[in-house]
Every structure is written in structure tokens, then in C-alpha cells.
Amino acid sequence: MFKVLVSDPISDLGIQQLVDAPDVTVEKNTGLSEDELAAIIGDYDALLVRSQTRVTEKIMAAGTRLKVVGRAGVGVDNIDLEAATQRGIIVINAPDGNTITTCEHTFAMMMALARHIPQAYAKTIGGTWDRKSFLGVELRNKTLGVLGMGRIGSEVAKRAKAFGMNILAFDPFLTQERAEKLEVKLATVDDIIRNADFMTVHTPLTPETRHMISRPQFEVMKKGMRIINCARGGVIDEMALVEAIDEGIVAGAAFDVFESEPPQQDHPFLNHPKIIVTPHLGASTIEAQENVAIDVSEEVLHILRDEPFKNAVNMPPVAPSIMSRLQPYFSLGEKLGSFAAQITKNQAIHEIHVDYAGDLSDIDTLPLTRYIVKGVLAHHLGSEVNIVNCMHLAKNREVNVAVSTAPKSKGFTNLLTVTLKTSENEERLVAGTLLNGYGERIVQLNKFPVDIAPEGHQILISHNDKPGIIGQVGTLLGKNDVNIASMQVGRKIIGGEAIMILTVDKGVQKEVLNELTTIPELNSAVEIVLS
Numbered sequence: 464m465f466k467v468l469v470s471d472p473i474s475d476l477g478i479q480q481l482v483d484a485p486d487v488t489v490e491k492n493t494g495l496s497e498d499e500l501a502a503i504i505g506d507y508d509a510l511l512v513r514s515q516t517r518v519t520e521k522i523m524a525a526g527t528r529l530k531v532v533g534r535a536g537v538g539v540d541n542i543d544l545e546a547a548t549q550r551g552i553i554v555i556n557a558p559d560g561n562t563i564t565t566c567e568h569t570f571a572m573m574m575a576l577a578r579h580i581p582q583a584y585a586k587t588i589g590g591t592w593d594r595k596s597f598l599g600v601e602l603r604n605k606t607l608g609v610l611g612m613g614r615i616g617s618e619v620a621k622r623a624k625a626f627g628m629n630i631l632a633f634d635p636f637l638t639q640e641r642a643e644k645l646e647v648k649l650a651t652v653d654d655i656i657r658n659a660d661f662m663t664v665h666t667p668l669t670p671e672t673r674h675m676i677s678r679p680q681f682e683v684m685k686k687g688m689r690i691i692n693c694a695r696g697g698v699i700d701e702m703a704l705v706e707a708i709d710e711g712i713v714a715g716a717a718f719d720v721f722e723s724e725p726p727q728q729d730h731p732f733l734n735h736p737k738i739i740v741t742p743h744l745g746a747s748t749i750e751a752q753e754n755v756a757i758d759v760s761e762e763v764l765h766i767l768r769d770e771p772f773k774n775a776v777n778m779p780p781v782a783p784s785i786m787s788r789l790q791p792y793f794s795l796g797e798k799l800g801s802f803a804a805q806i807t808k809n810q811a812i813h814e815i816h817v818d819y820a821g822d823l824s825d826i827d828t829l830p831l832t833r834y835i836v837k838g839v840l841a842h843h844l845g846s847e848v849n850i851v852n853c854m855h856l857a858k859n860r861e862v863n864v865a866v867s868t869a870p871k872s873k874g875f876t877n878l879l880t881v882t883l884k885t886s887e888n889e890e891r892l893v894a895g896t897l898l899n900g901y902g903e904r905i906v907q908l909n910k911f912p913v914d915i916a917p918e919g920h921q922i923l924i925s926h927n928d929k930p931g932i933i934g935q936v937g938t939l940l941g942k943n944d945v946n947i948a949s950m951q952v953g954r955k956i957i958g959g960e961a962i963m964i965l966t967v968d969k970g971v972q973k974e975v976l977n978e979l980t981t982i983p984e985l986n987s988a989v990e991i992v993l994s
């Protein structure tokens with residue numbers, strides 16, 4: 464008999480199929496502390512949660528029977544995926560069930576914001592009949608900026624069209640073709656900041672999206688913008704937002720999510736006259752809660768019964784025979800994918816092409832391809848991507864994954880070449896190898912041969928091959944306290960196009976990268992971070 468523990472409030476109707484299953488017993492025990500949960504989790508085969516229960520390393524370690532953690536919802540930021548993967552615990556989520564509900568909540572927030580509904584309600588029930596203080600704005604003919612055009616962002620855009628709004632949309636995976644299909648205008652973050660009347664964010668919280676709207680963005684923002692966040696706290700810098708509202712740059716904000724939940728009583732959003740808030744209610748409808756609970760219960764049953772399942776967000780075991788030959792390349796493959804994604808910044812990727820040469824040309828490399836695709840997608844999609852779901856996510860985003868093989872590998876015994884093709888018909892190429900005795904190396908970047916260890920923080924500079932540039936780069940980084948550990952320069956012809964790759968000891972601020980581009984003959988500077 465399998466034992467399932469439900470540790471957050473999850474729809475009864477949604478989990479009915481688990482309750483009815485003859486080989487399963489379901490127990491509910493909500494509101495447990497980490498210690499309380501750790502004390503009992505050893506008795507269970509499956510754990511069902513929403514976002515309240517933090518499924519930490521400690522819980523995973525105590526879950527000696529645990530096969531699966533089911534998240535009735537999208538975000539898995541409350542689950543330690545690394546710890547689950549290490550222990551072979553499958554983590555699944557229900558990515559589709561609350562899309563419409565969250566989209567509708569976003570709209571409710573946008574309209575409440577436009578018409579001051581919470582503030583007017585509070586005054587009216589307080590006995591004041593105030594018709595002067597709450598002059599609103601129409602949505603019609605206004606420009607809505609959507610950051611993140613995944614499931615929820617796309618639905619929001621669709622509904623905004625019906626309200627007569629013009630949509631500017633940005634998503635690293637949004638191609639011109641898909642934008643046309645969705646009837647939105649493909650834009651940059653900068654276009655949105657400078658031109659939108661309303662802006663709504665629908666991205667996960669990743670190192671790249673954290674504070675993607677902060678002081679520098681507020682400084683150039685269209686005056687009077689209204690901002691909605693029903694995605695994840697932290698995408699918009701909360702303190703910078705309060706300042707921007709108080710300075711009259713932002714007209715108002717509607718937030719369902721906070722950097723830390725629940726927020727402290729003295730959080731500046733609470734009781735601010737121009738900020739309206741809800742307590743992470745985006746997914747809280749009867750329908751969505753039933754949907755996500757049904758989806759997750761179905762998957763939990765499959766996993767407990769060793770049947771095929773689809774929405775795993777962490778890694779399943781790979782067959783041992785394939786593992787022994789491919790495993791040494793998994794980490795290199797993921798890093799090549801991530802490197803390639805980071806040098807393809809702000810361009811929609813429509814194909815990930817992988818070429819396997821030499822030792823890798825005669826085996827089934829699909830598990831390795833998954834690591835590469837994961838590396839590419841995880842840069843934008845965050846912890847939701849894993850080697851189980853990455854192909855599915857690529858397909859959903861109309862990103863084609865193509866593989867070719869070649870018996871010869873330019874003098875290397877093995878060579879992995881990852882090429883990202885963008886919708887602007889550009890290509891970014893990163894090739895790497897496992898060198899006997901030297902480990903992982905990147906040996907080609909676009910058309911330039913290089914030799915770098917793919918790890919830590921790097922700066923990739925594209926410049927014209929002119930005397931003095933290296934010195935200026937070194938001086939500028941030194942001035943900004945960035946220590947250079949190693950440097951590589953590559954060029955095809957003297958005086959022509961060239962690249963420089965610097966390995967540095969720590970992260971580099973965006974301002975420093977921008978300053979680098981002011982050096983004459985230096986065309987671009989991008990930071991690459993590899994773990």
C-alpha cells in the first residue's frame with residue numbers, strides 16, 4: 464500500500480482519484496513546521512504540496528521512502544530540486560492547470576489598479592462618500608507591456624486585445640512569427656519601459672529576472688506607468704518601486720507576490736495609497752485548484768505504479784549502459800548549452816543544433832542532448848527545466864532540436880558543437896571537448912578557435928583587432944575591482960574581427976559591462992556565468 468501525505472490545502476475533489484485508488488492511502492496534515500514534517504515524512508511514498516510547505520534538504524533526507532513530491536501548481540521554488548534529484552525523488556508539477564485563473568487575477572488587478580477599487584471600497588465602507596479622489600483611466604487604447612510570454616503572459620495578451628489595448632511583448636523565446644500569431648508587437652524590455660502605460664510581468668524568478676525592473680529602468684520609464692506582478696516576488700525591485708511611486712514616475716502598482724512571503728507588517732507596500740496587494744491568490748479559484756490537484760494526483764499515481772509520466776521537473780535515472788559512456792559529458796553539454804544561450808542574449812532562438820563528432824558519433828546521444836537543451840533553456844526558464852521536460856518545453860516554444868553526427872572531429876577524440884539559430888538568421892556556436900588530463904574545454908566560439916575551461920565568471924568581448932584594446936580593458940576592470948584570472952584572444956586575420964575571453968574572480972556589474980563598450984573599437988561585452 465502506498466502512503467501519500469498532503470501537507471498544504473489542496474482541493475478534495477482534485478485528489479479524489481488518489482483517495483479512491485485501492486493501492487493508496489491519503490493522509491492530510493497541513494501547517495507543519497520543517498521539524499514536524501521531517502519527523503513523519505519517513506512513513507510516506509509521496510508528498511503533495513502547494514507553495515507553503517518548504518520541501519528542504521532535511522525533508523528529502525528524512526523521506527527515506529519518498530518516491531515523488533507533487534506540486535499542485537507551477538512554481539517549484541519551495542522544493543529543493545537538487546536534493547530531490549540526488550536522492551532519486553521525482554518532483555512533478557501541474558504547469559497548465561492554473562494558467563487561466565492567474566491570467567484572470569492579473570486582469571482583476573489591472574482593472575482594480577486602473578479604477579482604484581480597493582481604495583474606494585475601503586473609504587465607502589468607512590462611511591465616506593468620496594467621488595473625487597478616485598478618477599481612473601481606461602484600458603482602451605493604452606499600451607500594455609508584457610514581460611514573459613509563456614502560458615500566462617500569452618493569455619493576458621489575448622484578453623488585453625479584447626479590451627482594445629496595444630501589446631508590446633518581450634520574451635527571449637518570442638519569435639516574430641509567434642508574435643504575429645498572437646497579435647502582439649515584439650519589443651525589447653527597453654521599448655516596454657519607455658512606452659507602456661501598463662506593464663505586467665509573467666516570468667519565473669531566475670538570476671536573470673531578479674530585479675529586472677529596478678532603479679535604472681525606473682529612471683527611464685514612461686511617466687505614469689502602472690505595474691502588475693502576479694508572477695514571483697523579486698522580479699520587480701520592491702524598494703526601487705516604492706521610490707519610483709513616491710517620485711511620481713509610477714502611478715500605481717498591483718502585487719500578488721512578494722520577495723518574502725508573507726511580507727513583514729512594516730513592508731512599505733502595505734498601506735501605501737498607490738499600491739494594491741493580494742496574498743498570493745493568483746491560482747486561488749475552485750477551478751484551478753481542482754485542475755492542478757487532478758493533474759498532480761494522476762501523475763503521482765503513475766509514478767507510484769511505475770507507469771510513464773510527463774511533468775517531472777527533475778532528473779530521472781538514465782539506463783546504466785548509456786550512462787557509462789555519456790555521463791562524463793553531461794556537465795560539459797549543459798555548460799555548452801548555457802554558454803550558447805548567454806551569448807544569444809535577447810534574440811529568439813528557433814533551433815538548437817548539436818553536432819556529435821569522434822567518440823560520440825556512434826552512440827545514442829539523446830540523454831546528452833537533453834542536458835544541452837536543458838542548459839540552453841534553463842538560462843531563461845529557471846528551475847522548471849530539467850532533462851525530463853526540456854524537449855517538451857522546447858517544442859512548446861517552437862524551438863527545434865536537431866542533431867547531426869560526424870565520425871571525424873577536427874583532431875579531437877570527441878567534440879560537441881552547439882549552434883543556436885535565431886529568428887534573425889544569426890548563429891551562435893560553442894564547441895567543447897573532454898581532453899584527457901585537462902577535463903572540460905571550450906575549443907571554439909563562433910568562428911574563433913579558443914581554449915578555455917567552462918567555469919565561473921567570464922566576460923566575452925567582441926572587438927576589432929587594434930593595438931591598445933587589451934590594455935584599456937584591463938585598466939577599466941582593475942579600476943572597478945574586477946580581478947582577471949586568465950585571458951584569451953582570438954582572431955582570424957590581423958586587424959580584423961576579434962574576441963577576448965576573460966575569466967574573472969567574481970560577477971561583473973551591468974554598469975561595468977556598459978562602460979567596457981565605450982572603449983573605441985570594442986563592439987560588445989557579455990558576462991557568462993557557468994556553475
Ligand SMILES: NC(=O)c1ccc[n+]([C@@H]2O[C@H](COP(=O)([O-])OP(=O)(O)OC[C@H]3O[C@@H](n4cnc5c(N)ncnc54)[C@H](O)[C@@H]3O)[C@@H](O)[C@H]2O)c1
Nearest residue numbers: 538565611612613614615634665666667693694745746843
Ligand atoms: N501568483 C500566482 O499565484 C501564480 C500562479 C501561477 C503561476 N505563477 C507564476 O507566474 C510565472 C509565469 O508562469 P507561466 O505558467 O506563464 O510560466 P511559463 O514558463 O509558461 O512562462 C514564463 C515565461 O517567462 C519567460 N522568461 C524567462 N526569462 C525572461 C526574461 N528575462 N524576460 C522575459 N521573459 C522571460 C520564459 O521564456 C517563459 O516563456 C511563474 O513565475 C509562475 O510561478 C504565479
Ligand SMILES: O=C(O)[C@H](O)COP(=O)(O)O
Nearest residue numbers: 513514515536537538746
Ligand atoms: O506557482 C504557482 O502555481 C502559484 O504561485 C500558485 O501557488 P499556490 O499553489 O501556493 O497558490
